[in-house]
Amino acid sequence: xxxxxxxxxxxxxxxxxxxxxxxxxxxxxxxxxxxxxxxxxxxxxxxxxxxxxxxxxxxxxxxxxxxxxxxxxxxxxxxxxxxxxxxxxxxxxxxxxxxxxxxxxxxxxxxxxxxxxxxxxxxxxxxxxxxxxxxxxxxxxxxxxxxxxxxxxxxxxxxxxxxxxxxxxxxxxxxxxxxxxxxxxxxxxxxxxxxxxxxxxxxxxxxxxxxxxxxxxxxxxxxxxxxxxxxxxxxxxxxxxxxxxxxxxxxxxxxxxxxxxxxxxxxxxxxxxxxxxxxxxxxxxxxxxxxxxxxxxxxxxxxxxxxxxxxxxxxxxxxxxxxxx
Numbered sequence: 001x002x003x004x005x006x007x008x009x010x011x012x013x014x015x016x017x018x019x020x021x022x023x024x025x026x027x028x029x030x031x032x033x034x035x036x037x038x039x040x041x042x043x044x045x046x047x048x049x050x051x052x053x054x055x056x057x058x059x060x061x062x063x064x065x066x067x068x069x070x071x072x073x074x075x076x077x078x079x080x081x082x083x084x085x086x087x088x089x090x091x092x093x094x095x096x097x098x099x100x101x102x103x104x105x106x107x108x109x110x111x112x113x114x115x116x117x118x119x120x121x122x123x124x125x126x127x128x129x130x131x132x133x134x135x136x137x138x139x140x141x142x143x144x145x146x147x148x149x150x151x152x153x154x155x156x157x158x159x160x161x162x163x164x165x166x167x168x169x170x171x172x173x174x175x176x177x178x179x180x181x182x183x184x185x186x187x188x189x190x191x192x193x194x195x196x197x198x199x200x201x202x203x204x205x206x207x208x209x210x211x212x213x214x215x216x217x218x219x220x221x222x223x224x225x226x227x228x229x230x231x232x233x234x235x236x237x238x239x240x241x242x243x244x245x246x247x248x249x250x251x252x253x254x255x256x257x258x259x260x261x262x263x264x265x266x267x268x269x270x271x272x273x274x275x276x277x278x279x280x281x282x283x284x285x286x287x288x289x290x291x292x293x294x295x296x297x298x299x300x301x302x303x304x305x306x307x308x309x310x311x312x313x314x315x316x317x318x319x320x321x322x323x324x325x
């Protein structure tokens with residue numbers, strides 16, 4: 001089978017595509033013919049050697065995938081050969097086949113494309129966990145979403161609207177803001193000049209946002225801390241800007257606010273029942289037509305480097321997907 005491999009840390013162009021032996025499922029494992037794999041920011045960090053956990057060389061990037069069950073290991077009872085499934089692995093999904101524990105797989109609805117199925121588990125899983133479990137977002141609260149045109153940002157916009165919040169979408173281009181507005185944002189903020197605070201205060205009558213969803217980090221994090229309201233919750237999702245900011249703890253004191261970490265991968269592994277319940281609710285929202293992953297770009301497998309570049313250079317609107325077959 002073909003697989004994209006990282007043999008040394010570096011840029012996307014350093015990756016290679018090679019023929020390697022197909023994996024074989026062990027007890028409790030399922031072999032899946034991968035059709036699509038979604039690209040996430042940890043993929044970019046992992047190939048550069050900057051992620052918090054690094055697999056040994058050689059490894060294939062790619063976390064989310066969707067495809068068709070092609071073989072079952074011993075003791076597998078949940079799925080049959082031919083079932084359409086999706087899931088989330090730590091790495092390895094830029095490959096024509098993957099082996100996954102059957103407990104991490106979910107059946108893809110017939111109405112859901114492979115690209116959408118590949119794009120829902122991490123992105124929407126992260127945002128739902130952030131807004132539901134970590135922020136306890138309430139109807140009528142104001143939610144400010146940074147990076148609102150990207151895959152994870154758009155999912156937060158959609159879910160915030162579903163949960164009854166007033167959503168302020170913040171992004172760096174008019175095109176990204178238009179996508180956020182279509183996803184349910186009621187107010188838009190262009191931060192191409194690096195400024196958010198004054199606009200958010202204007203929109204909220206000086207109160208500030210109740211919840212801020214920040215997957216960007218960098219200099220914008222300080223703007224978040226100055227845009228949060230009393231008893232507000234600032235959700236730390238990631239650092240797409242590249243720089244990990246320092247927290248001005250005097251502002252935490254002055255506003256009685258919280259800075260809340262969101263590490264979906266670790267939580268979903270430790271609290272699988274809660275994560276499963278969240279995913280069931282997300283699939284129900286999809287089937288009700290309330291959420292729908294926006295597939296901004298879908299690259300053939302041979303263009304894996306361009307797909308990773310699209311994300312690392314923050315050009316993506318919605319999810320970037322690699323079409324494996």
